[in-house]
């Protein structure tokens with residue numbers, strides 16, 4: 473519980489952060505035909521650029537996040553899975569999105585943007601933001617994976633560019649699998665911990681409220697500063713692009729999928745689940761749009 477950001481390696485720009493992987497994974501970057509991207513379908517879509525660049529920055533910080541999580545979970549199956557599989561897959565998400573962004577918008581200096589983003593973002597990734605118990609943190613992880621699964625599902629539905637559709641689908645399936653793993657670990661841990669539905673719900677709601685948090689705000693700011701140097705992020709131009717990026721995701725989101733994943737850890741009886749699904753769906757939209 474004692475780690476701080478100063479303990480973490482500051483390596484950033486390498487294209488080889490995923491080389492330590494030890495397992496066979498469902499897809500690889502070599503599966504993605506970046507040279508066949510249909511540029512005319514994406515090149516002029518500035519909002520899409522912001523969404524993809526933002527996702528690539530956040531995913532690329534996953535090695536730092538893994539260190540904090542592993543420290544928190546100690547010597548456990550969760551930690552082994554995080555380092556043996558999860559970290560590799562999250563970094564591959566970052567790396568593959570970076571390559572897509574650089575293929576379509578080569579004028580964008582990804583490495584410099586990541587450096588300045590990381591300098592700020594690393595300050596947010598501390599164990600202090602975690603739940604008070606590992607069991608409840610596993611619940612929170614389910615919410616985070618729900619959010620990322622929803623993001624890539626939205627991108628998959630939004631775009632008609634075949635390579636991006638394929639990439640978003642690959643990442644979305646990884647995120648759903650991550651969710652399932654965290655949920656499985658949560659069930660194991662909670663057999664011992666015995667948290668009731670109320671503390672579980674509070675953990676879910678807390679993390680949901682943070683889904684549209686400083687991660688994406690921070691990423692969008694740094695992207696804007698590098699994309700439009702000298703303009704400033706307290707301008708209408710930044711507010712417009714930032715709102716549009718959020719709206720691109722929200723308009724294409726599938727609330728039913730999100731709500732089902734969100735409610736799963738509560739293990740509600742069927743009739744209760746049916747009753748709360750709709751208000752939960754509205755709450756989810758509110759939190760993400762506000």
Ligand SMILES: [Fe+2]
Nearest residue numbers: 531562565620
């Ligand atoms: Fe990811």
Ligand SMILES: [Fe+2]
Nearest residue numbers: 617620647650
């Ligand atoms: Fe994930």
